[in-house]
Amino acid sequence: MLAAIRKNMPKDKVAYPRLPSFEVAGKDLKRTFEESLSKAGGKLFDIANKEEALQLFAELYPDAKVVCSATAEWTGNKSLEEVSAPGELENVDVAVIRARFGVAETGMVWLTEHELIVNSLAFLAQHLVILLDPDEISENMHTAYRRVDLQRADYGVFVMGPSATADVGAVLVRGAQGPRSLSLFFTKSL
Amino acid sequence: MSTTKVKVAENAAKFIQQDDIHEKLHDQNLWNVRMRRDTVASAIPEWEELRTLASRIKEHTLTHLDEYVLQFADNAEKRGIKVHWASTAEDHNRIVYEILASHQVKRLVKSKSMLQEECHMAPYLEKRGITLTETDLGERIQQLSGQDPSHIVMPAIHQTKEDIAKLFAEKIGTDPNKVDANYLTEAMRNNARPKFLEAEATMTGANFAIAETGSFVVCTNEGNADLGAAIAPLHIASIGIEKMVPKVEDMGVFIRLLSRSAVGTAATQYTSHFSGPRKGTEMHIILTDHGRSHRLGLEDFWSSLKCIRCGACMNTCPVYRRSGGLSYGATYSGPIGIILDPSYDEDKYSELPFHSSLCGSCTEVCPVRIDIAEQIVKWRKVMSAKKKLPVGLRLAFGVTGTVFKYPWVFRTAEAAGKWALKFAPDALIYNKTLNAWGRQRKLPEFADQTFRDWYLKNRNKEPKA
Numbered sequence: 001m002l003a004a005i006r007k008n009m010p011k012d013k014v015a016y017p018r019l020p021s022f023e024v025a026g027k028d029l030k031r032t033f034e035e036s037l038s039k040a041g042g043k044l045f046d047i048a049n050k051e052e053a054l055q056l057f058a059e060l061y062p063d064a065k066v067v068c069s070a071t072a073e074w075t076g077n078k079s080l081e082e083v084s085a086p087g088e089l090e091n092v093d094v095a096v097i098r099a100r101f102g103v104a105e106t107g108m109v110w111l112t113e114h115e116l117i118v119n120s121l122a123f124l125a126q127h128l129v130i131l132l133d134p135d136e137i138s139e140n141m142h143t144a145y146r147r148v149d150l151q152r153a154d155y156g157v158f159v160m161g162p163s164a165t166a167d168v169g170a171v172l173v174r175g176a177q178g179p180r181s182l183s184l185f186f187t188k189s190l
Numbered sequence: 191m192s193t194t195k196v197k198v199a200e201n202a203a204k205f206i207q208q209d210d211i212h213e214k215l216h217d218q219n220l221w222n223v224r225m226r227r228d229t230v231a232s233a234i235p236e237w238e239e240l241r242t243l244a245s246r247i248k249e250h251t252l253t254h255l256d257e258y259v260l261q262f263a264d265n266a267e268k269r270g271i272k273v274h275w276a277s278t279a280e281d282h283n284r285i286v287y288e289i290l291a292s293h294q295v296k297r298l299v300k301s302k303s304m305l306q307e308e309c310h311m312a313p314y315l316e317k318r319g320i321t322l323t324e325t326d327l328g329e330r331i332q333q334l335s336g337q338d339p340s341h342i343v344m345p346a347i348h349q350t351k352e353d354i355a356k357l358f359a360e361k362i363g364t365d366p367n368k369v370d371a372n373y374l375t376e377a378m379r380n381n382a383r384p385k386f387l388e389a390e391a392t393m394t395g396a397n398f399a400i401a402e403t404g405s406f407v408v409c410t411n412e413g414n415a416d417l418g419a420a421i422a423p424l425h426i427a428s429i430g431i432e433k434m435v436p437k438v439e440d441m442g443v444f445i446r447l448l449s450r451s452a453v454g455t456a457a458t459q460y461t462s463h464f465s466g467p468r469k470g471t472e473m474h475i476i477l478t479d480h481g482r483s484h485r486l487g488l489e490d491f492w493s494s495l496k497c498i499r500c501g502a503c504m505n506t507c508p509v510y511r512r513s514g515g516l517s518y519g520a521t522y523s524g525p526i527g528i529i530l531d532p533s534y535d536e537d538k539y540s541e542l543p544f545h546s547s548l549c550g551s552c553t554e555v556c557p558v559r560i561d562i563a564e565q566i567v568k569w570r571k572v573m574s575a576k577k578k579l580p581v582g583l584r585l586a587f588g589v590t591g592t593v594f595k596y597p598w599v600f601r602t603a604e605a606a607g608k609w610a611l612k613f614a615p616d617a618l619i620y621n622k623t624l625n626a627w628g629r630q631r632k633l634p635e636f637a638d639q640t641f642r643d644w645y646l647k648n649r650n651k652e653p654k655a
Contacts, residue, residue: 008487154466169351178413
């Protein structure tokens with residue numbers, strides 16, 4: 001195959017371009033992030049303390065039976081330590097995960113196996129609660145990829161709101177195969 | 191695989207004639223997507239610069255492809271991924287089956303991969319006893335319909351909600367009277383869940399392959415690729431060799447362009463990076479050529495390998511929107527299909543380059559600046575030179591060749607054409623044998639003044655800058 005590639009490769013070589021990062025001085029990253037995530041179907045909340053977070057959680061998910069947390073800041077009623085196969089998380093109603101950082105341009109959060117503990121948590125759960133430090137927002141995809149360390153994660157994903165599809169009659173539906181909703185709690189720590 | 195010539199104009203006619211609903215909705219839905227693309231693209235001041243950068247990165251990679259493919263494979267192997275090499279579609283399918291068979295896999299879930307479509311992998315595996323479930327909703331609709339995808343991003347866009355309600359009622363027992371996207375999506379979600387949980391293996395494609403780290407990137411809105419990969423103990427990814435990019439930072443450029451061009455959102459809901467197997471599981475990559483190195487050697491057409499499969503050229507194409515993707519009889523339809531498909535089979539796809547108005551809109555929206563319209567013209571030349579045209583087109587385009595070569599002939603012909611059209615009977619212009627393209631459309635009225643005449647008369651009136 002390599003021989004076929006070498007035989008057919010164009011003789012005129014093109015140089016690798018210099019990539020700017022297109023940052024704009026003075027941009028309100030939190031506000032931009034909020035606008036972007038709202039467009040992607042996520043909901044955002046400023047959280048002052050643990051009590052406020054617990055109260056909001058109870059209001060948002062009154063019917064949640066199984067809550068599973070991947071962060072020490074939150075206690076659910078299903079422990080990831082007891083999970084021996086990823087499919088066991090299929091009954092999770094709400095998953096709580098702390099994201100490493102967010103991206104203002106798109107409203108994405110970056111998650112790896114280090115934040116998820118069990119990767120399937122972010123996809124089998126019916127609803128996601130993401131904790132994010134408002135000071136950990138990267139401006140755009142160029143700056144975000146500087147923070148992504150693929151050498152240290154076998155799996156890493158930018159999550160932009162809940163799962164979605166428009167495959168039936170071009171109508172947007174939130175909650176395709178993965179989570180039906182995503183709520184983002186702005187908090188430095190709980 | 192059939193090698194009968196695809197009669198795209200005839201097929202498109204059938205799509206248009208079936209009723210008063212499908213073509214209209216198809217046209218409208220895709221135009222809406224195109225408008226959304228314009229809105230989000232215009233909100234980014236550096237949009238045009240991003241397109242140029244994306245084009246450069248791809249051209250750089252393709253002109254150094256041997257180095258990057260090797261670098262990618264080495265780095266992936268260092269992370270514990272098993273890398274396989276497939277020169278042909280047959281090699282690809284055989285390798286997939288061997289991996290599945292050696293793990294006693296009976297149930298496979300897969301996300302959308304155009305490469306696997308190219309290879310006709312699904313029927314190959316099904317014949318060998320593998321139960322394969324498409325997990326992308328659009329692909330699943332197409333699988334249940336027994337049809338190929340009609341669009342590379344929206345595989346079932348040619349079907350109405352009513353079509354899908356009827357299909358799901360038949361296949362998964364939904365209420366045939368409930369024609370509601372939320373209801374139907376929910377029904378398939380519930381149908382697919384157990385299949386994700388039971389599958390012994392999952393397959394994905396890749397949108398990008400990063401040479402510097404050996405990672406591959408998969409973009410979905412449904413989360414179906416991640417769901418499969420997070421549960422199954424075996425993950426096989428099919429990756430075309432043209433998917434390479436040199437560095438992680440290149441992804442910033444491509445992710446900004448991909449979904450904005452495709453459907454007018456800032457990105458897909460999930461942008462997933464696989465750089466190694468989950469603990470206790472296996473990950474395999476099949477680096478596949480399937481005609482790509484051949485295309486790399488075609489001077490006029492190699493830059494089509496820059497394509498990132500966003501589908502923007504399809505959404506904007508007035509001919510595609512009115513034809514439906516299945517009319518092209520190929521894995522790739524629309525403008526990108528017109529320039530990719532003939533490099534696989536010049537006979538089978540000889541009519542495709544003529545299924546275009548050459549309006550050039552595809553070139554204008556392409557996020558990696560492929561000169562699609564120009565390549566369509568070049569494919570026409572290939573087909574003309576090889577006399578692969580139907581007789582009506584051979585006559586017409588034989589004349590066109592001369593006319594474009596000598597502008598004065600065009601100007602005379604234009605004036606004469608106006609006169610001729612005035613008096614030519616519709617029976618000649620819309621003749622079914624000589625001009626299949628005339629059947630579902632009327633020629634617009636010729637303007638009284640040609641653009642050239644208007645320009646010569648008016649150019650001096652413009653205020654000087």
